[in-house]
Amino acid sequence: MAEIAQGAGFAIGTLYQFFHGKEDLYVSMVIEKLQRMYQEIRDAVQAREDTLQKIEALVKAYFLFVENNAGFCTFFVRSDGATLPDVSNALKEQLINAYLGQIQFIEGLVSKGIKEGIFKADKSRDYAYALSWIIRGIIYDCLVGAHQGSLTDKTGLVIDIFLRGILKEGYRL
Amino acid sequence: MAEIAQGAGFAIGTLYQFFHGKEDLYVSMVIEKLQRMYQEIRDAVQAREDTLQKIEALVKAYFLFVENNAGFCTFFVRSDGATLPDVSNALKEQLINAYLGQIQFIEGLVSKGIKEGIFKADKSRDYAYALSWIIRGIIYDCLVGAHQGSLTDKTGLVIDIFLRGILKEGYRL
DNA sequence: TCATTTAATGAACAATCATTCAATAAATGA
DNA sequence: TCATTTATTGAATGATTGTTCATTAAATGA
Numbered sequence: 001m002a003e004i005a006q007g008a009g010f011a012i013g014t015l016y017q018f019f020h021g022k023e024d025l026y027v028s029m030v031i032e033k034l035q036r037m038y039q040e041i042r043d044a045v046q047a048r049e050d051t052l053q054k055i056e057a058l059v060k061a062y063f064l065f066v067e068n069n070a071g072f073c074t075f076f077v078r079s080d081g082a083t084l085p086d087v088s089n090a091l092k093e094q095l096i097n098a099y100l101g102q103i104q105f106i107e108g109l110v111s112k113g114i115k116e117g118i119f120k121a122d123k124s125r126d127y128a129y130a131l132s133w134i135i136r137g138i139i140y141d142c143l144v145g146a147h148q149g150s151l152t153d154k155t156g157l158v159i160d161i162f163l164r165g166i167l168k169e170g171y172r173l
Numbered sequence: 174m175a176e177i178a179q180g181a182g183f184a185i186g187t188l189y190q191f192f193h194g195k196e197d198l199y200v201s202m203v204i205e206k207l208q209r210m211y212q213e214i215r216d217a218v219q220a221r222e223d224t225l226q227k228i229e230a231l232v233k234a235y236f237l238f239v240e241n242n243a244g245f246c247t248f249f250v251r252s253d254g255a256t257l258p259d260v261s262n263a264l265k266e267q268l269i270n271a272y273l274g275q276i277q278f279i280e281g282l283v284s285k286g287i288k289e290g291i292f293k294a295d296k297s298r299d300y301a302y303a304l305s306w307i308i309r310g311i312i313y314d315c316l317v318g319a320h321q322g323s324l325t326d327k328t329g330l331v332i333d334i335f336l337r338g339i340l341k342e343g344y345r346l
Numbered sequence: 347t348c349a350t351t352t353a354a355t356g357a358a359c360a361a362t363c364a365t366t367c368a369a370t371a372a373a374t375g376a
Numbered sequence: 377t378c379a380t381t382t383a384t385t386g387a388a389t390g391a392t393t394g395t396t397c398a399t400t401a402a403a404t405g406a
Contacts, residue, residue: 001393001394001395002356002393002394010354010355011354011355011356012355012356012394012395013353013354013355013356013395013396013397014353014354014355016394016395016396017353017354021394021395022393022394022395096317096318096319099319100319123330126330126334127334129310129311129314129320130307130310130334132310133306133307133309133310133311133314134303134306134307134310136306136310136313137302137303137305137306137307137309137310138302138306140309141302141306144269145269146269146272146273147302157296157299161299161300161303164337174363174364174365175363175364175386183384183385184384184385184386185364185365185385185386186365186366186367186383186384186385186386187383187384187385189364189365189366190383190384194364194365195363195364195365
């Protein structure tokens, strides 16, 4: 807390005027950042018409946010609020719900593709999870240093692995 | 440390006869557990001849280990040694190397499939990553509570998403 | 200008927790 | 049996760190 106060140019006491405590500070920051991330992703997706381009935009927006917020993301990956034992159950639930909301959003894209006859009419929810797993995995590995190269360069890779898994046989990009 | 000592039936002081400190204890436990996990996975894979069955065995072995070591895995997911800021760089490197070794192992399976003409002769390393991302993602979500159902029941799902992404067009399971 | 409210300060407090070490118990072997 | 080595104990220590609150400074407005 002392370090944060100093970094913000305040005294410790002043910090406690803005936040009730360390957890409140942490929760506020995480919630705000994640809301911004989800918003950026939604905006990027909505800017596209084509379903495949929407999905590509989604992946790209994820990676872009991580590259533009490397500090926060590294911190968040290191101590995910949803898994921090010290953080209130209220936050955990909020984070999980935000995540599930994002899954639902991705599922919407997949369902759209199914209606359009592009994707296998199978398990839209599971496919949404799969995409989020692949995205999260590559982000994590890049942040931790287990994977080389810039994230945005990997967009094609993620899309390829994901799409060729759910594209109807015979359908080509 | 007091809690650990009590759980082990020792006094705190005795704990320090076995481990140099908290970090040493943590490192020893994680290394031992992970080595056992990787061993179990390798054994399960080697028990199979067919490449596709090897991959299925790999996924199943991962999930089985998590189910059999839920306590450790939940703890490890909550405070991944590779990302713990307090833990020595030596451990981080060791964990990342262990992970990369596992990636290489998976890559070997994929390469085998490529040689056999089952998989796209594309990017075996990237496919190895992709599989590990999907596996890790579902494990994480199940442990955290963002995904319902038992892990071993999801084996087919993971295989399906992964394989249909790298299977040559026209090839069927 | 001055009284009053509002904001900012940081030393002091309190709780946590890894670590130590002098004291005690157990084991060894001559 | 007893001297010596080895193992165990847990209260005391010290370092860290979130939080408080009396004090000081700034802002407000009559």
